[in-house]
Amino acid sequence: CPYRFQNAANLSMACxxxxxxxxxxxxxxxxxxxxFFSTVKPLxxxxxxxxxxxxxxxxxxQVTNEIYPVWTYSYLAVMVPVFLLTDWLRYKPVVVFQCINxxxxxxxxxxxxxxxxxxxxxxxxxxxxxxxxxxxSYIYSIVDLKYYRKATSYCRSVQLLGYTxxxxxxxxxxxFNLMSYNNILVLTLVLISIALVTSLFLPMPQRSxxxxxxxxxxxxxxxxxxxxTGDVSTEGPVRARGCSQIFLLLWRxxxxxxxxxxxxxxxxxxxxxxxGYNQAINYVQVLWAHIQPSQKVQVYNGGVEAVSNLFGAxxxxxxxxxxxxxxxxxxxxxxxxxGLGAAALFIMTFTDNIWVCYAGYVAxxxxxxxxxxxxxxxxxxxxxxxxxxxxxxxxxxxxLVLQTIITSVVVDGRGLGLGIIPQFIIYxxxxxxxxxxxxxxxxxxxxxxxxxxxxxxxxEEPPSPTxxxxxxx
Numbered sequence: 001c002p003y004r005f006q007n008a009a010n011l012s013m014a015c016x017x018x019x020x021x022x023x024x025x026x027x028x029x030x031x032x033x034x035x036f037f038s039t040v041k042p043l044x045x046x047x048x049x050x051x052x053x054x055x056x057x058x059x060x061x062q063v064t065n066e067i068y069p070v071w072t073y074s075y076l077a078v079m080v081p082v083f084l085l086t087d088w089l090r091y092k093p094v095v096v097f098q099c100i101n102x103x104x105x106x107x108x109x110x111x112x113x114x115x116x117x118x119x120x121x122x123x124x125x126x127x128x129x130x131x132x133x134x135x136x137s138y139i140y141s142i143v144d145l146k147y148y149r150k151a152t153s154y155c156r157s158v159q160l161l162g163y164t165x166x167x168x169x170x171x172x173x174x175x176f177n178l179m180s181y182n183n184i185l186v187l188t189l190v191l192i193s194i195a196l197v198t199s200l201f202l203p204m205p206q207r208s209x210x211x212x213x214x215x216x217x218x219x220x221x222x223x224x225x226x227x228x229t230g231d232v233s234t235e236g237p238v239r240a241r242g243c244s245q246i247f248l249l250l251w252r253x254x255x256x257x258x259x260x261x262x263x264x265x266x267x268x269x270x271x272x273x274x275x276g277y278n279q280a281i282n283y284v285q286v287l288w289a290h291i292q293p294s295q296k297v298q299v300y301n302g303g304v305e306a307v308s309n310l311f312g313a314x315x316x317x318x319x320x321x322x323x324x325x326x327x328x329x330x331x332x333x334x335x336x337x338x339g340l341g342a343a344a345l346f347i348m349t350f351t352d353n354i355w356v357c358y359a360g361y362v363a364x365x366x367x368x369x370x371x372x373x374x375x376x377x378x379x380x381x382x383x384x385x386x387x388x389x390x391x392x393x394x395x396x397x398x399x400l401v402l403q404t405i406i407t408s409v410v411v412d413g414r415g416l417g418l419g420i421i422p423q424f425i426i427y428x429x430x431x432x433x434x435x436x437x438x439x440x441x442x443x444x445x446x447x448x449x450x451x452x453x454x455x456x457x458x459x460e461e462p463p464s465p466t467x468x469x470x471x472x473x
Contacts, residue, residue, distance in 0.1 A: 024144060026203070027139075027203050028151045028155070031135070031202065033198045035158045036165075038099060038192060039166060040163075041166045043170060043184045043185050044166060045170050046174060046184075046301055048288075051063050051067075060286065062115050065412060066115060067118045069407045070123060070126070071122040071125055071129070071282075073404060074123040075126035075127075075130055079130045079400060082127070082130040083130075084246075086133055086134045086137060087210045088208070088211045088212075090141060091138040092134075092138065092202050092204050095131070095202060096200065098128050098135075099196040099199050101124045101127045101128040102192055102195075105121055105125045105128060107189060108120070136155060136156075137208075137209065139152055139155060141205035141207055141208050141209070164309045167302045168306045170301075170302040171303045210249070210386070250390060253386075253387060253390055257383070263379055263391070266330075266375050267395050269334050270372065270375050270395045275399040276431050279406060279423075280364065283411070283423060283424075284348075284361060286420045288357060290420050300354075304361060308361060308366065309365075311362050311365070314366075330378060331438050331442035331445050332438075332439060332445070335437070335438030335441070336435070336439060339432065341364050342430075342431035342434075344361075344367065345364060345431060349428060
């Protein structure tokens, strides 16, 4: 009977759909859709000309020295509470909350005119930035370990695609005068709304890394052991842990992991370089406008952002194919490439040619993406997933503390309130200091390894026979 076969086919499709929804494919797909639409923001490459143009009519000093610094301060203020709440609430509520804050940020940008309200807008954006930890943590809580690496690569790739599509779309809309800045902002709100609706359909995880850990879950360790091994629970259902127990466990793991010298050095570079990178990226549009104040040059910002994203992805991808003894050469590599990044910043600062500045920006961003991927890989190789999450959060918190200090002293109007050229001179000098520190450390490491190798070789060699040996009785 054809009807019977049709029912069997429908039943098979229904079963397949249920299996797909219950497996790793559905949450990964939904998270990728969310990640794409939340990162397609065509106005981002043109925020500075939008704020200082006729639409908002803000001054350079108001944007640079009053409004932008609020993001850094608010991000730092809420980072630790949000990190803990993300795990306690099991990720999904924080993902939804992140998108709500993103929508509020862009809606306020469209509707407000006063400097004080723009500062409040930056606070909401700081909260959104702090909530980004939930995006990748969610995957850990809902996907089996054997699929985690693949799911993570999908989520990272779709974010990069979203940033690139947003930059290209903004470039086309501005270059061909297809939309005004306000209309592009409305389009961005529509895309964020799609992301918000998608986030509501994410499955709710039943476990988390710290507060709701399954007793039967072993530490999630990628390949190899854990360089700082902790307690392993063996059996039992998911249960909530007390706050004091969690804080004690985190503090103990923190001290144990950072007692490893190699991890400490890699983390130090992570903290220092991420701080300088974020400062340069946050204020680069101000530098572009300073070099070429004509509004015509702003139409190329989107294209430059798209190229820099792709170049950064290519360099990060290429690090996996470099076969080197990183334990010996890694710090020298960090120092040398950081020096190239410093050179790119100085070129951006002192050139009068906007295209040279654009090229320096692409090089600087690509070099950082190369090194941060390299550092993350070196740190994560021997860490469990829980330990890596802790180190990731601690390193980002450290970089944010340092960035807050630099912002309050160098950028904020209540501090020095420097102009954009002195700022970038400081950022270039900052990366030069990083380069010198790690280059010298790398030279010392190579000399120590070679000396150790020579000593071990000399110890293993048998004593050479003497020319004249005594007569044996």
